[in-house]
Amino acid sequence: MNKRGLEVLMRTKVRPSISPPSPNTFHKMKTSPRESAPISPPSTPSDSERDFTQVRDWMDSAISMINKAEILDAALDEFSEGYVCLSHESRRKLFLALGQDYDLQRAQVCKLMKQYLGLQLPSDKAENSGNEEEGSLSAFYRIERNLRHALKPMNEVLFERLNTHPGGLKFLSDMRADIISILA
Secondary structure: OOHHHHHHHHHOOOOOOOOOOOHHHHHHHOEOOOOOOEOOOOOOHHHHHHHHHHHHHHHHHHHHOOOOHHHHHHHHHHHHHHHHHOOHHHHHHHHHHHHHHOOOOHHHHHHHHHHHHHOOOOOOOOOOOHHHHHHHHHHHHHHHHHHHHHOOOHHHHHHHHHHHOOOHHHHHHHHHHHHHHHHO
16 A cells, blocks of 8 residues: 555544434433433524534535645544534525625636736747746736636535545535435
């Protein structure tokens, strides 16, 4: 086994095959040592709003994280666990935020398109030196690269990271089912 394969194997988390507990069973498990009555689940709007805000923050950190595998895995775990505990309405709000706040940066795309259209192609008949021609071509390549990057929505980063995360494909399938139920 090569070094990369061993690193992937060491990062893989072994999860039990049981389904995750619902929020109600989680709160029933938390009882004070003196009393046998369970602690009430967060049913006030402020608690559910706080949970939504936490899940959105975890989603934001999972999207904006760069090349920190351990921290990224923790952020994805927190996001997926928090998402499961959200209500149907909070999930809908999270999808709306994901679609609106993490979509294309349209202003940047427009600016780059104007820059790209404003550049002049070096003509074959022009008597430019090799350096000037290379400079104009490198400007084209740079703007094209930036345009490709700007045309990639930020929410796609979250989906790609969840897809490579252990258990992420099932989680993405569950998210898809939620989206379908919201649209229906």
